[in-house]
Amino acid sequence: xxxxxxxxxxxxxxxxxxxxxxxxxxxxxxxxxxxxxxxxxxxxxxxxxxxxxxxxxxxxxxxxxxxxxxxxxxxxxxxxxxxxxxxxxxxxxxxxxxxxxxxxxxxxxxxxxxxxxxxxxxxxxxxxxxxxxxxxxxxxxxxxxxxxxxxxxxxxxxxx
Numbered sequence: 001x002x003x004x005x006x007x008x009x010x011x012x013x014x015x016x017x018x019x020x021x022x023x024x025x026x027x028x029x030x031x032x033x034x035x036x037x038x039x040x041x042x043x044x045x046x047x048x049x050x051x052x053x054x055x056x057x058x059x060x061x062x063x064x065x066x067x068x069x070x071x072x073x074x075x076x077x078x079x080x081x082x083x084x085x086x087x088x089x090x091x092x093x094x095x096x097x098x099x100x101x102x103x104x105x106x107x108x109x110x111x112x113x114x115x116x117x118x119x120x121x122x123x124x125x126x127x128x129x130x131x132x133x134x135x136x137x138x139x140x141x142x143x144x145x146x147x148x149x150x151x152x153x154x155x156x157x158x159x160x
Contacts, residue, residue: 001030001114003037006060007053008145014056016156019076019107022069023062031062038062066111066122073107081109085126086151087117088140093128096154103155110151114144 006023013021023034040046041057063069073081082102084094102108111118111126123129133150134140142150 001025001034005114005143005145006034006037007041007057009148010056010060011053012145012149012152013059016152018059018152019073020059020061022072022109023060024064024066024069025062026064031064034060034062066125069109073109077107079106081107082128083109083111083126085111085118085123085129086113086132086147087123087129088132088134088142089117090132091129094130096130096151099130099155112144112148112151 001023010021012018025031025034038057038060041050041053047054061069061072063072070081070083084099084102099108099110110130111122113119113122130151132140133142133147
């Protein structure tokens with residue numbers, strides 16, 4: 001988790017009108033650090049320097065575990081979300097069009113990981129896994145903020 005990840009992912013969520021961004025970490029020190037970074041942009045000198053960012057950072061919610069994120073989405077929408085994992089490994093279950101079609105009937109919770117990707121115990125709790133961004137190449141090591149940006153645009157982007 002980095003300031004850039006939190007900052008850039010929240011801006012993608014705001015730009016594409018997403019319902020929120022759950023920053024999931026069970027580590028208390030990481031939660032405290034994340035909250036401090038978020039507060040800087042929402043209330044501190046960061047908010048004064050760039051008020052537009054406040055709108056984006058309001059979408060971030062720090063959660064302890066996966067179940068808390070799922071329950072939050074269900075509470076906000078009245079439906080349990082369709083949980084879709086992402087991975088650089090090719091599990092190849094879903095494409096972007098299928099995710100967009102799912103959004104027509106239910107909320108979708110997309111899970112992204114950092115470093116070595118999603119923990120296997122999280123990946124096992126998903127209902128499907130999205131095809132990797134670069135499934136035809138042997139190199140697929142994007143930063144999480146880049147992967148989120150590309151994935152969200154492929155699912156929701158304007159194609160003319």
